[in-house]
Amino acid sequence: MNGSARLSAGLKALPDKIDSFASTQAAWRFYANEAITLSGLQQPLTDAAHAGIAQHCSRYALCIHDWSRLHYRHENKTDTYAITHATDVGYDLQTSLIVSDQTGQPIAPVAQRLVSAEGSYATYGATTLAPQVQTHLDEVSDCIEHLAAQGFAKPLVHLIDREGDSIGHIRRWESAGCRWLVRVNDNPKVEHAGQELACKDVANTLSFNKTRQITYRGKVHWQWIAETAVTLTRAAKPSQKKGYKPKEPGAPVAARLIVSRIVSDEGEVLAQWLLMSNLPEVDAATLALWYYWRWQIESFFKLLKQAGHQLESWQQESALAISKRLLVSSMACVTVWEIAAAKTQEAAELREFLMKLSGRQVKRSKPITHPALLAGLWVWLSMLEVMEAYTPEELAALKATAMQFLGKDV
Known part of the structure; x- marks a missing residue:
């Protein structure tokens, strides 16, 4: 007799003596109210991040950046767009999530941007509809600059998946003095020991240390870690979406290449991650563990879209209303994370x-x-x-x- 949440797209009404439609109408008025701003709704989440960083983080706070497509087929949403192709219709969501550097416990999302056909709505920067940002990494670079001004109690380390393997943006982050940890691709070349080699070829020259046991695809295996110093000297390749742009040379970037391998008892390499960072004082095994905790943002998206709030069934008719409700739902997630993390x-x-x-x-x-x-x-x-x-x-x-x-x- 437990009804499926996917079939209940609207906000739930508390079982008081107020008519259910009155709750629906009140929610509509709230999300349509121009006085309710994204920055205002973000403030409680930012306050939770400040408190959580002070309580749960030791030396750094990990800030995970990622994107998720929100798919909608609703005809009443007139500002959706084809994100990659004609049937990939909806909005594009960028989120920045703070997690603990000690436990990987999620703390709070500190920035969100929802891109629609008309432009984008962000919790930072412009207070109204802004033009679409050209690339994901341009978005996250603007976000990083915003977060640097928030005065968090611990320095942020920004974690990005392989989409962050862009030398042009890495140079931008370096010039801004930010700390970063990025998963890189196999083939881009770096300078190592006086040679220019692909990252995967550098990895094959390293000596690995048996570090910890982890669960990989339902089975326990050992994780092996290796690292070395490299220099990034290649020219940047700007996005070609709006016409041809020449490569952009830039200053060399000194970095650490950390290689994480999952190896079976028979010696077979089951998986390999190539990570790069500019953090000099954190050991390689810890950096590999931090990247493993990047999965927390995927769990957050799942909680919003499938296992909790059924985000892709919401009936709000605009990206702005979706953005506002998304922030309210994020507050519920933060409450649950705090309950899960409490030690009393x-x-x-x-x-x-x-x-x-x-x-x-x-x-x-x-x-x-x-x-x-x-x-x-x-x-x-x-x-x-x-x-x-x-x-x-x-x-x-x-x-x-x-x-x-x-x-x-x-």
Whole structure:
């Protein structure tokens, strides 16, 4: 009798005595209100990031940047666009998520940008509709500059997947003095030991150290780590989307190449990641672990799109309204992350209680999940609202009516 959340695209209404349509109308007015700005909705998330960094981070705060496409087929959304091809229709979401450098615990999203056919809406920079940024890395570079001015208690280390392997943008980050950790591709060449070699060829010359056991595709294997100093000297290749642009030479960039391999007991290399960073004082094994925690932003997208909020079923009719609701949903995620990370006995009891209320089935090895905590918290808030809105006599009468339909005696 548990209805599928995907079929309930609108905001849920608390079970008080207010008509459900009134809640829908109130939500519409809230998201349509011009006084409700993205920067204003972002502020509680930024405050949570400041508090979380001070509490959960040791030397650095990890800032993970990534993009996710939001697919919509709704005819009432007139500002969607074909992101890559004719059937890839929707919006493009860029998010920057802070996680702990000690545990990988997600703390809070500190910046978001939603790109539509008409332009983009961001929680930073322009307060109104801005022109579309030409490339993802231009977006994230602007975001990095914004975050540098926020005065966080710990320095940020910016983590980006292979899309961040752009020497032109790396030079921009270097000139801005930011700390970065990027996964790089196999073939771009670097200078190493007086030779110009592809990154994968440099990796094959290194000696590896057995570091830690990790789970890879459901099985436990050993992770092996190697590192070396390299220099990036190649010219940048600007985006050619708006016409031909010549290569742009630039200053050499000194960096560390960290190679992470997952190796079976038989010696077979099951996976390999080539990482590059300008952090001189953090050991290679820690940098590899930090990159592993980059997966937290994928879990955040899953919580928004599939396992919690069903983002791609929302019925708001514009990118601006979607952006506002997205920030409100992000606040719910931050609340759940704080409950999951709390170390007190009271928090542990609350987690156990919320898991029971959620009705979710979980693995023995993973008794707590963020989607289940989110679902359980909603049930608990609904229960509290019911107890405040209805008298015991009214609840008893409703119970008697329900039991008649269930075919049981009261």
